Amino acid sequence: MSDFIDLKGAEQSFGDTEAQREVRENDRNHVFHSWSAQGQINPLPVAKGEGARFWDYDGKEYLDFSSQLVNLNLGHQHPGLVKAIQEQAGRLATIQPSFANDVRGELAKRVVEHSFDGARSVFFTNGGADANEYAVRMARHHTGRQKVLARYRSYHGSTATAITLTGEPRRWTNGTLDSGVVHFSGPYQYRSAFYAETPEQETERALAHLEQTIQFEGPNTIAAIILETVTGTNGVLVPPPGYLPGVRALCDKYGIVMILDEVMVGFGRTGQWFAYQGFDVRPDLVTFAKGVNSGYVPLGGVVISEQIHDTFADRPFPGGLTYSGHPLACASGVATFDIFEEEGILERVRDLGERVVAPRLAQFAEKHPSVGEFRGTGLFWSLDLVVDRETREPLVPFNAAGDAAAPMNAVTGACKDAGLWPFTHFNRLQIAPPLVIAEEDLVKGLDIIDAALDVADGYYTGQ
Template sequence: MSRTYDLDRAHVFHSWSAQAEISPMVVAGALGSEVWDEDGTRYLDFSSQLVFTNIGHQHPRVVAAIQEQAATLCTIAPAVANAARSEAARLIASHAPDGMDKVFFTNGGADANEHAIRMARLHTGRTKVLSTYRSYHGGTQLAVNVTGDPRRWANDSASTGTVHFFGPFLYRSEFHATTEEQECERALAHLRRVIENEGPATIAAIILETVPGTAGIMVPPPGYLAGVRALCDEHGIVLIADEVMCGFGRTGAWFAIDHFDLVPDLITFAKGVNSGYVPMGGVIISEAIAATFDHRPYPGGLTYSGHPLAAAAAVAAITVMQDERVVENAARLGAEVFGPGLAEIAERHPSVGEVRGLGVFWALELVADPQTREPLAPYGGSSTAMGEIVAACTKAGMLPFANFNRIHVVPPCNIPDDQARRGLAILDEALTLADAHVR
């Protein structure tokens, strides 16, 4: 093993891991949609790491912008103005709905969600926040309690005013629905009952991933998000759209809300805003909520809010996305490459229960029994079969994104078509191993 690996195992404490049971890959470099290890073995990055390299690795214009900013002003406190931060805020707001012109910068997605909820609570004078069970909103204390998936369980203090409900997911419907229309209608009726039973006057916010990410990429049925917006308006509840993973081109739109004509009260972002080159997140704020703090101090902040290096990276990344039509390309890839390609793969493999997604944001739901829809790995866990699929993909030169019984197809939004098709071919071959576990 290399010195890098030895030092990692001696000193680095890894997230979401049993420390003695992991053997991390040593990545020596990356470019575009590929990474390579110390031996020079190259891999297609079909995970975009943690779904954040939306414009790929080492884009030269973003790297140059970071270098130029470092030579001018590496860091400055958030209380003052600087050119990179101001321009980043302008560009971000320019892609948000009309009337959402203010941006509060954070260091990532979890603290963006923490601050959005704080703003909603202060704006409404209420405490509770509602979120779906199949969701992920971050690893900090409040964000992980708002999270619905099993990563919450070990951290759940049940004392942060969080309440969970079931969102729409037709393939595994909690409402015995057989059509998207039924799923939408029944999911909204369920949410209305939760609001009524929790007490509308106690609820500050509903936070939703517009299109849930690591929880399964379940695209909401037509009318659902409009229905949630109507319920929020009826009861004076703030609607927070978590666009940390699905924003900045990932779904083939600047924000996933654009697919649904949804105007939330707050939008949280991170990841794709600068492809993760320097940590950054934030909250885009509606006029009404921003006005709450016109003459009342907002009780929150971060030392590195709007950090100049991160802001410069965001300015360059958004400009690249505009100039190179990255968002439009993501939509095209979804319509012409990933959608049809994954549909063909599903037809060939009985282990694929469902394919779903938008743009460059797709999930394959893998099953051990197509009739009962028994998952190939338990909810909250993995399995031998899933391990075999991941190992086969990696051996063939593709890094997949796996979560529970799913493989997510989430490469950079500007991946070349030939690389996209090569990655799908590797996945196609690996799924023969999954088929062997189907009963």
């Protein structure tokens, strides 16, 4: 029995085979990797994936606790998604976006029906970055204004406007590609910029700061405020009570479009179809990608309110994409809705998050001094690792590299050595497994993290 099937369709066995050597050689000679110094990396060749696991060519098995890039919500090789793509390819592989297409229309209908009250339509993109680009463009044309406010500690993509919106170091070396973007500080009580002592204070002071920013920038110059509903890569920052409704109230007060970036947290990650549905807020535009079809075929989009949709009823929207609403991508999106219902995905995410993950992370905080704080919801959590709980000094400095990053690299290495592929960023160890993960695998992964935190404890210098 073979271990995996290679590019040519041949059955192969794990090990240092010709197939592995060819994959490594082609990658190193011909593939240019994102966010990397090309000569300093050695990408792991992956032979196959199944459910919440994947295997390298040597046969080492990994629990995928990062869902790849927090997009593989239904896991590797879900038969329902694979079948949907195969069947769609058999009847109509592609069609340009100016035609009406059955599967594209069906997916748009389902997204609208599962979105906010007043949602009207969907503009499909190829991914999350361009969804944010187009949402901003819609807001600017709708309002006739140019400025967009975005938070520090955010990531919105790497295209021109999206990387300018981003509020973390990946923006720095790209310069200011969109001069209309202004950044502000959002709530993060554990490291509060507002010296807040309670969640209520954090909300009140963060909203006061945002309104002051609006006033200083000029309300009649601001088209939109864009927020990750739950901040993703930069810390799984769950908004404190009242914050998102407060932002909504400021948008209403000053005629500003509210854009919620749900690229990472949409489609079940927090136990809701969209994360904002857990925070009593109605946006004007919602961007999505990743979980809409688990990344099986590139797909993203913008959910558009009736009011903004009507802005373009009699004047053309100035934008488009060759592959907008690609049938293969949309077919797997429609299948995602079916699978979520059939397998009770939202219910199991809420159950596993509340019953398994949250109590276990509380145990970690009791056991491991390096855990300064844990936070999250559903199957999306973060451990904020520190060297001193009293001062809250991070395990590694902000944007650490080289020797300064060694402690976090050691924690990451301990996870990988034990067969878990983690999601880490700066001093945070984040938990984002596929939503279909079996409970026993979830527990196994948490056990591995528990052991890896012993490594983090070894760097602890506090009392």
